[in-house]
Amino acid sequence: MILITGGLGFIGTHTTRALLDLGESCVLVQRRTARLPDAFADEAGKRVFVEQADLADEAALLEIGRRHDITGIVHLAGSMPWPPGAYEPLDGARRAVTSLLNVFRAAQEWQVSRLGLASTIGVYGGAETGSPLREDVPLPMTALHPIPGFKKIGELMADHLSRTMGIDAVTYRIAAIWGPLGHTPSPFFAAPQLVHAAARGVAPDLSTLRSGAHADDGIDMCYVKDCGRALALLQLAGTLRHRVYNVASGRMTPNSEVVAAIRKIVPDAQADLPGGRDPGAPARGEYLDVTRLREDTGFEPAYDTERAVADYLAWLRTGNDR
Structure with missing residues (x-):
């Protein structure tokens, strides 16, 4: 059973559909109360479950794992101060980092097989290289927007924690998604x-x-149904040879x-x-190199x-x- 943070959001809904189509069941976590889309009505309470929890509340998140047998996590909810101006800067940054740490704590406690973390094409902003942009391109340490800024923080933290905690944490740099x-x-x-x-x-x-x-x-531009399928394939792949993957049309x-x-x-x-x-x-x-994604999952845009x-x-x- 795969837990998806932001599972009822834009990309989350389509990732859920792709995972269901591949035979998985899903727990969808939202900070606010949300209605399950009609497309999942037949699976509600059987293969799809909705839980409400603020990821900054460690106890609330861990409690979900006591109600469901979680085997993997796809973290799509933004571990960043969002929406802009909603929090005092220090409080917003603290909540953002805490939510990411809590997801790692849950992955450790539940002993999941893989923790997938959503990043963005925006982290390549300012990279001094031409397209296609590969995952091993050196990234500048600055960012002009909170989204790529906190995604870079998340990527560095994920690399450190995956090595020190022994967690299979994989980052997905997602292109412009539409649909x-x-x-x-x-x-x-x-x-x-x-x-x-x-x-x-x-x-x-x-x-x-x-x-x-x-x-x-x-x-x-990657159509959202392709994006959801790519994330599902990355989550369920038996072996991934890299810690970072571009998710894009290429x-x-x-x-x-x-x-x-x-x-x-x-x-x-x-x-x-x-x-x-x-x-x-x-x-x-700019466009992204998707060689790693193709080679390790067989993904091709539909x-x-x-x-x-x-x-x-x-x-x-x-x-x-x-």
Whole structure:
């Protein structure tokens, strides 16, 4: 039975689905009360269980392991001060680090076979190398945003604790993820806004983007169903040869490719973008090397841009708001 922190969130829901499809059962942990999605209704109380606990509360987390036979952990809940401004800086940092330490404590007490930890493509920010970005690229010790900053802290701590505690802890550097249940608008890439606007027959609002609203701007985009399956495969793999894995499509997807896929389904979509690249965007579109993921799990993306856009549009057109 795999415990997933943030298991009812965006990536967590799809990782749960992938684990269920591979024959596992799951315990989904949320800090706030959340309703189990209808997609899991048939498995509720049989193969899917929901528990409420604040990861900063060690006793509450460990109690879950007394009710369920936990064999693995996928830690997707953000061990970072979030949302911004919600806590006084020291208190926010303390809660973030404590939650990660408590997950390691639970992994030790429950003697799990593997602890998977979500990191982000953002840790590569400032790396002095070209794409594709490999897991062994030296990373700068600075970060311009709390998410990559605390993910770097988590990666260093995980490396130390996995060696000193004898825990099989593996870090997953996750690319830009999009698809059903995703957050929009995104400040990082245009695809979610473009698809949502096409589904509703309106012009996309790209004002939230920090940069990258031109046709040739792009990023490594991994459809969320592929991401969930990759995380499930990494969790269940018999042997992993590395401590860090990129979870991504392994290519840069430009905005123009997303627009072309949208217009195959919605020919009159209002998705005109300025040509070329955004002068304020990075000089290159970054994407991740996924050789380790492919070699150790056999993973291949099932969703190219056209299939992903079609699936996402169909989801939104059935009345789902995100």
